[in-house]
Amino acid sequence: MKRIILFSVILFSSLLAHAQQEVTAWSDTLQAAVKTDARRIEVSLGRLQTGLEGIRVLMSPMGEGDAVRWAQSLPGVTTGADGTTSMYVRGGGSGNNLFSLDGVPVYGYSHILGLTTIIPSEVAEGASLAKGGFDGGDSNFTAAHLRMVSKTPSDAQQTSIALNNFLISAATEGPLGKKLSYILSVRYSPLTWEFRALRKALPDMVNGLDNFTTTVGDVYAKLRWQAGARSFLEASVLGSMDRYAFDTPDASHEVMGWNNLVGLVRFRHYEDNMRLEITASANRYGSSQEQDKRYHDTKNHLSLRSLVGEYALAGNLRHTLADGFTLSEGLNLRWAQFAPGQVAKTNNNTNSLLTTTWVQADYVIPDRLTVKAVARGHYFKNFSDATGGRFDVEGGLSARMNLTDWLQMEITGDRMLQYYHTLEGMPLGWSLDMMVPSGAKVKPETALQGNVGLTIKFGGHSLSLGGFYKAMGNLIYYKYSQSLFSGALAAWENQVDFGKGTAYGAEFLYEYQGNDFYARVAYTLSKTTRHDFAETNRGLPFPARFDRPHVLNVMAQWKGICATFILQSGNWENGAPETYQMPLPGMEWTAKYYSGVNNYRMPTVIRLDLGYQFSFRTGRVEHKVNLGVCNVTNHFNPFMLYFDTRTESWKEIALLPIMPNFSYRIEF
Secondary structure (H helix, E strand, O other): HHHHHHHHHHHHHHHHHHHHHHHHHOOEEEEOOOHHHHHOOEEOOOEEEEHHHHHHHOOOOOOOHHHHHHHHHHOEEEEEOOOOOOOOOOOOOHHHHHEEEEEEEEEOOOEEOOOOOOOOHHHEEEEEOOOOOOOOOOOOOOOOEEEEEEEOOOOOOOOEHHHHHHHHOEEEEOOOOOEEEEEEEEEEEEHHHHHHHHHHHOOOOOOOOEEEEEEEEEEEEEEEEEOOOOOEEEEEEEEEEEEEEEEOOOOOOEEEEEEEEEEEEEEEEEEEOOOEEEEEEEEEEEEEHHHHEEEEEEEEEEEEEEEEEEEEEEEEEEEEEEOOEEEEEEEEEEHHHEEEEEEEOOOOOOEEEEEEEEEEEEEEOOOEEEEEEEEEEEEEOOOOOOOOOOEEEEEEEEEEOOOOOOEEEEEEEEEEEEEEEEEOOOOOOOOEEEEEEOOOOOOOEEEEEEEEEEEEEOOEEEEEEEEEEEEEEEEEEOOOOOOOOOHHHOOOOOOOOEEEEEEEEEEEEEEOOOOEEEEEEEEEEEEEEEEOOOOOOOOOOOEEEOOOOOEEEEEEEOEEEEEEEEOOOOOOOOOOOOOOOOOOOOEEEOOOOOOOOOOOOOEEEEEEEEEEEEEEEOOOEEEEEEEEEEEEOOOOOEEEEEEEEEOOOEEEEOOOOOOOEEEEEEEO
């Protein structure tokens, strides 16, 4: 894996040098393009949000940020392995978060080996992260909702072409008549050709890694019909593919991949005091891994596949009853098909129905008070169970008060339930992440959370300080999460343990906005534990996965020059008790690192990224350039541990060595 990422360093160093020469030639026409105020985070009740520019300007191996990179820079959020798109919010697992596009869940959002997401920035309007004070329509998760919103197609024809370290993209949008408009985006990764070029130029760099081929890309299309002055109909589809095949030095042939297909049709109608929205959606997420591995002169073919399909119909009505008082009601029907851990002819197909009704009341006194009360009722049925369905109730109450012109106070309380569960695999969320439904043995996960915070604003400064406490129940601990292939995956219900969790901490966010200078500091001090797991650690408490007591993110920008510093405490690695089952039929090996809870401490993550962003125009074409270096200090931040069959030992690898990155975009 390290070699796969490293080869981009050499190849794109030459491209970066060429780009710098072109920039010098156009230096007389350079104009600063970064609008520092676009980075500022808007704080509302339980929610942090930003626009597209606030996402793009973040440093990333892709040359520009994405929604997950933005969310990972906020307080209350910690990452999995460095450089990946996994995130853990206020003590929850990565699978306890909801990632959605226009309100429709996207279950496999990881892209390009976890370096970015499948949502193109060309189609995004902005993003928001809700950690508490959830809306009535938010359901089936217990930690946070990262919501991406697609933009409305432009009234004028617009086209953009972009290139970065790992992707080539093109997007266009505009009208198709008086009432119809569209957006189309296509992205493709040339990793296969980059690898081959590097192999010829520097064969020692990729020695032993043969026949590397990829199929990586995504397509997004959207049609919008303005049915009337206050009505519109939208239809969109998002498809993505990640497939990687290669031969490793120990004579193994590896194939891994995952794919998404998400479609929706939405009707929305407005009146002076009313809004009606109806959405029908279909969602398919599939993943697979195959391996031909020779071990002790025996060749083994191993295969693992998982599939989730969901079909949903949702409607909500929002209407104003009096000045400042708004009432909303909604209904969401979801039919889901699960096929987790398909090994050989094993069939684990399960169908489920989740029906959610909700009501939300909002009361607002402008510039003084915002109050929100939410109640939800759920009916869930797993059709593989002999037992009947179950009814559950959840909800929340939150308020935000302006105590003075410069001081605000926020209080939120929520009870949430989750009926789909993620058996976490590798940190970046590859295909080992299997989704399974609740049932007779697996109960819905629960979370009861409270948060209190203060926000102070004066001049160009904004400071938020808060504390939270969360109690979690029916949590799933999957004992073989580090295993690449195992028969245990097919019988996953026999390899899980259930218990509780507790998380508490303090969150700090500071922003300064000057004329040419912007700075942001986000710091989280927290503790997250798991306890009362009957089969794990004798029921005693142990740190949750990626529990990091200290998380610090600092970003500063002066005009187009940007610096980002990240520090995260090391985390304990946990595995199956005593011995760790290797993915080889009939064999078990004692793993030095994965031999129980708290058995290996990963080191502290330290990363410094530097970049420069600018734009210029040539005629009607606007050029936007991001140049930078990720991990300037070349700090070794372990990504994962793996078992080397040649030496029969565990080894660490890092995903992000020092890496030049760039993004070049033209818009016309």
